[in-house]
Amino acid sequence: MIDGIIALYIFMLAAFTGYEVIARVPVILHTPLMSGSNFVHGIVLVGAMVALGRADSTLGIVIGFIGVVLGAGNAVGGYVVTERMLEMFKSSGTRKPATGEHK
Amino acid sequence: MIDGIIALYIFMLAAFTGYEVIARVPVILHTPLMSGSNFVHGIVLVGAMVALGRADSTLGIVIGFIGVVLGAGNAVGGYVVTERMLEMFKSSGTRKPATGEHK
Amino acid sequence: MIQDLLPPGVAKTLVDVSYLLTAFLFVMGLKRMSSPVTARSGVVWAGWGMLVAGLVTFLAPQIAANYFLIVTAILIGGVLAWWTGKRVAMTDMPQMIALYNGMGGGAAAAIAAVELYQGETHGLVISSLAVAGGIIGSVSFSGSLIAFGKLQGLIKRSFRFRGQQFVNMLILLCALVAGGLIAAGLDASPMVVTIFFVLALILGLTMTLPIGGADMPVVISLYNALTGLAVAFEGFVLNNAAMIIAGTVVGSAGTLLTQLMARAMNRSLGNVLFSGFGESTAATGGEVSGSMKPIEASDAGVMMAFAQKVIIVPGYGMAVAQAQHKVWELSQLLIERGVTVRFAIHPVAGRMPGHMNVLLAEAGVPYDLIADLDEINAEFETADVALIIGANDVVNPVARNDKSSPIYGMPILNADKAKNVIVIKRGQGQGFSGIENALFYLDHTRMLYGDGQAAAGQLIQAVKAAG
Amino acid sequence: MIQDLLPPGVAKTLVDVSYLLTAFLFVMGLKRMSSPVTARSGVVWAGWGMLVAGLVTFLAPQIAANYFLIVTAILIGGVLAWWTGKRVAMTDMPQMIALYNGMGGGAAAAIAAVELYQGETHGLVISSLAVAGGIIGSVSFSGSLIAFGKLQGLIKRSFRFRGQQFVNMLILLCALVAGGLIAAGLDASPMVVTIFFVLALILGLTMTLPIGGADMPVVISLYNALTGLAVAFEGFVLNNAAMIIAGTVVGSAGTLLTQLMARAMNRSLGNVLFSGFGESTAATGGEVSGSMKPIEASDAGVMMAFAQKVIIVPGYGMAVAQAQHKVWELSQLLIERGVTVRFAIHPVAGRMPGHMNVLLAEAGVPYDLIADLDEINAEFETADVALIIGANDVVNPVARNDKSSPIYGMPILNADKAKNVIVIKRGQGQGFSGIENALFYLDHTRMLYGDGQAAAGQLIQAVKAAG
Numbered sequence A, B: 001m002i003d004g005i006i007a008l009y010i011f012m013l014a015a016f017t018g019y020e021v022i023a024r025v026p027v028i029l030h031t032p033l034m035s036g037s038n039f040v041h042g043i044v045l046v047g048a049m050v051a052l053g054r055a056d057s058t059l060g061i062v063i064g065f066i067g068v069v070l071g072a073g074n075a076v077g078g079y080v081v082t083e084r085m086l087e088m089f090k091s092s093g094t095r096k097p098a099t100g101e102h103k
Numbered sequence C, D: 001m002i003q004d005l006l007p008p009g010v011a012k013t014l015v016d017v018s019y020l021l022t023a024f025l026f027v028m029g030l031k032r033m034s035s036p037v038t039a040r041s042g043v044v045w046a047g048w049g050m051l052v053a054g055l056v057t058f059l060a061p062q063i064a065a066n067y068f069l070i071v072t073a074i075l076i077g078g079v080l081a082w083w084t085g086k087r088v089a090m091t092d093m094p095q096m097i098a099l100y101n102g103m104g105g106g107a108a109a110a111i112a113a114v115e116l117y118q119g120e121t122h123g124l125v126i127s128s129l130a131v132a133g134g135i136i137g138s139v140s141f142s143g144s145l146i147a148f149g150k151l152q153g154l155i156k157r158s159f160r161f162r163g164q165q166f167v168n169m170l171i172l173l174c175a176l177v178a179g180g181l182i183a184a185g186l187d188a189s190p191m192v193v194t195i196f197f198v199l200a201l202i203l204g205l206t207m208t209l210p211i212g213g214a215d216m217p218v219v220i221s222l223y224n225a226l227t228g229l230a231v232a233f234e235g236f237v238l239n240n241a242a243m244i245i246a247g248t249v250v251g252s253a254g255t256l257l258t259q260l261m262a263r264a265m266n267r268s269l270g271n272v273l274f275s276g277f278g279e280s281t282a283a284t285g286g287e288v289s290g291s292m293k294p295i296e297a298s299d300a301g302v303m304m305a306f307a308q309k310v311i312i313v314p315g316y317g318m319a320v321a322q323a324q325h326k327v328w329e330l331s332q333l334l335i336e337r338g339v340t341v342r343f344a345i346h347p348v349a350g351r352m353p354g355h356m357n358v359l360l361a362e363a364g365v366p367y368d369l370i371a372d373l374d375e376i377n378a379e380f381e382t383a384d385v386a387l388i389i390g391a392n393d394v395v396n397p398v399a400r401n402d403k404s405s406p407i408y409g410m411p412i413l414n415a416d417k418a419k420n421v422i423v424i425k426r427g428q429g430q431g432f433s434g435i436e437n438a439l440f441y442l443d444h445t446r447m448l449y450g451d452g453q454a455a456a457g458q459l460i461q462a463v464k465a466a467g
């Protein structure tokens, strides 16, 4: 499906995208963004699901199971924490919309 | 080589990359950047080369030939013009490096 | 075939890897071009990418013959473009960009034509992409040529009539029908293909002819983005990753750039495309009462020589007169006398974004003397003299207070707030929007008639004479 | 299998298209998260992407069995994470991020382990990627757990000895040799695979243990980027485009973010990883002469009540004392009296970037009262009172003038320039860098001893009493 050179193209473009999206982010958003990108790599959950879904040995099933637990923890925990952190920006942001964008 | 969905992935990522790279460019660079991106799509030259290189009918060869002429014009002209325009930024930039980055 | 000289598979890998490198260099190049400090090196990076891609393509597996023709065509196109690109004056840059951009669109259309005339079946998706690239490329080709003609002064009139949008829609529809027939494989005969391309080319003409010259930079930027898209589509057809990535990047970057440019000129894209500006509104400027009061260069020179602060507002007229060197000479004289001199640049002064910055940079004016609209507007009140050289619309106070004016709402430079205003222009000529300028009639405004360069020269003499 | 319920091919197309959508939503989400105004909606966008991907994966062609186990595992992990994530205090956020991030790394390592224990041959490239993802994921897993332990206070000491870097290098080398054997297919026995993972896990421990708590946010960010990379690698192994794109985006965004954070703290990444800070330098602070002069809350309150301008500098102590609400109440009282109040935020005040902003936002302080270091530093000279609450290092003038100090060169808030300085802290406790603060000994500085929240409460009473 994804052959070698194409994989490299995707890798390169995704890396550019990630870099440019983050560039020039204000300091106050560093921690929420770290948390947000932590949530995004929670997508590892779907990989772990696949790994568990096709495992047949006991060892494979055990490791796959652990993988899915961890992946789900990453995804759900990452979401909850990020959401809580950004919630605070919203509350102040909406109260004073005129000055909402600073720095 | 590049199947449908993968093509879409590449398209999406390249579009993000292009957008983000340009975002927040100062007004004074609008024209040079227009010129620079005009140069970049001069890559159409390589497509025209392939079209001409595998054409066998007379019509195909004629159109392909025109295509290569035009493509080469885009690439070379785009480069020369962009380079000349940006040359001016350099000259002032190096003279007063401390204040080189403005707005 | 050249690629047979290499072990099997090596040529393909080499091409693939080189295209990856090219895509990387292009993106990095554009990235660097979007900051003033690294801009110069950006185009060099992208240039290397192009060189690599161009050379390595001779090894592409699909190329089987016509090497001689390929090289000849590259030489013809390249040398012509090189020669014209090197010779063109700075003020004529926008139309040259239009020209080269049109060539790119034409090349994309040519690729589509070669594919479609061949009549092979590629499957619906690929055929559709070929057709889409063909129509976009053709529109960009003929449209850009018109843009070139207008800016170069070859086409003076704007052809406009009632129902024009309707006719354009009709042409577009016909082209789409023909394209649909081809893409669906229902009728891909050379006849239909020819009709398709002719319609697409005509569409480019009829779309662009009604648009006024003032909006041309935005239109050129739009066609630039369209060419990028066409190149990306043809890249999918040819399975060429470098074209896909470069084309898409330009397509998206160009779209954003078009929006940014339209916004800087206080225009929306729809406005630019579907209503003429500069032409249709030429007659709506209201009358202004009062008289224009001339001044001699010697008096103006003395006024500036003994000022504390002078703000210079350059405009299109400075570009026409190529007066930037003289203006800088004048500024240096004043600075030596202890006068504070600053240049106030309006984002759409001149005829392309950044026009004034390019000219002042050419003359060698250091960056820190040059200020944006936002930075400088508050400073006019503290200036003894605002020297306006060849600017008109960008200092027209009508934009601030006359709701009926076509430029109402455009942010302007508050030159009228300065204690004295000196305006250099040749006569009663109007600015691009064709409306009267209330500034010229103010009590503290004096007109210094003459060509920009000559007038600046006289001012230099006058300042020197002031001792 | 669920996907058999659908016509052949539909499941695969559905998965492919959904993953494309997911990748789009992730990128848009991150984009929105990087601007304060849209940040909140960003995580919601990304959340939808995750939901779509999670649901649609049940239809993935590769999943053949174990549906029950999958759902159970998701519930276990999800519910635990939900519960902990909802309960944790704002000040403990960094360690929770570390924990969840470690879980992601562990999941990536688990995927690698399932693949590698299977012993199938995938070809060199895929095997190498699986191995690389395995080692990176494992390091990120165990390293993040240590980071969690340190910030949570479970691990108090930093274990450090001479030659530590050398031992780490040795472990890394052994892990790479084992990984090389597996990837090259020379010996992929369960034994070697186990050794490989054990070594990688140990490496994460030994790399992270010596790093001081002050540097943990940077380290967590680094492991976050590494987990992203591991996810991307395992995505290549599983041929999963959503993982490839999301992982790579996080890998590159996280790398940049790590650099930005290190720069904001005036540290280089190499410094963070290979030399301890806060620990090793604890003893180097020079002695400061003079004495600390206490003040009563009532006197301090009067001083502020009759001031024209008060600048409040919050620090880690305000977070510990959860004093932000009281501080805002105090500010409101002052504002009502006509005092100009501003909050000065140092980029590394507290224990995570933006820590103070989050807390002040929680208390409801409007954005326009909050100012960055760059904005406010010039204003201290015009302030009658600088009220420092629980901040120490970020106002230490030693950073400006003592070259031997470990914080020399860090930009600080110029609180010492204010006409009067009031410092709220509990006693002689030092800041994170463990050095003396010359500010506390200045003639115009007064110490208001007490817990942050209590002291703010007393000030409120005092201001009210001032009538």
Ligand SMILES: NC(=O)c1ccc[n+]([C@@H]2O[C@H](COP(=O)([O-])OP(=O)(O)OC[C@H]3O[C@@H](n4cnc5c(N)ncnc54)[C@H](OP(=O)(O)O)[C@@H]3O)[C@@H](O)[C@H]2O)c1
Pocket (backbone or CB within 6 Å): C213, C214, C215, C216, C217, C265, C314, C315, C316, C317, C318, C320, C321, C347, C348, C349, C350, C351, C352, C353, C354, C355, C389, C390, C391, C392, C393, C394, C395, C424, C425, C426, C427, C428, C429, C430, C431, C432, C433, C450, C451, C452, C453
């Ligand atoms: N920057 C862009 O991207 C862009 C693109 C397209 C359109 N525009 C539009 O162009 C306008 C730009 O405003 P502007 O203030 O720079 O220029 P302007 O409004 O076009 O006015 C130019 C003035 O210069 C004078 N002039 C012409 N040749 C001269 C010479 N040789 N020596 C001295 N004076 C000369 C003319 O008066 P005389 O004939 O009496 O000398 C004219 O009034 C705006 O309306 C803008 O929207 C801008």
Ligand SMILES: NC(=O)c1ccc[n+]([C@@H]2O[C@H](COP(=O)([O-])OP(=O)(O)OC[C@H]3O[C@@H](n4cnc5c(N)ncnc54)[C@H](OP(=O)(O)O)[C@@H]3O)[C@@H](O)[C@H]2O)c1
Pocket (backbone or CB within 6 Å): D213, D214, D215, D216, D217, D265, D314, D315, D316, D317, D318, D320, D321, D347, D348, D349, D350, D351, D352, D353, D354, D355, D389, D390, D391, D392, D393, D394, D395, D424, D425, D426, D427, D428, D429, D430, D431, D432, D433, D450, D451, D452, D453
């Ligand atoms: N922001 C980040 O990302 C980050 C991450 C890691 C490390 N750091 C480092 O952390 C430091 C942050 O500087 P900072 O000025 O915010 O804090 P700090 O230098 O760590 O000082 C905190 C002060 O608060 C006082 N305090 C503690 N609990 C208190 C309470 N309940 N009530 C009142 N006062 C209390 C302490 O003194 P008493 O014990 O006498 O009360 C201490 O001197 C910098 O060195 C920075 O490099 C920052």
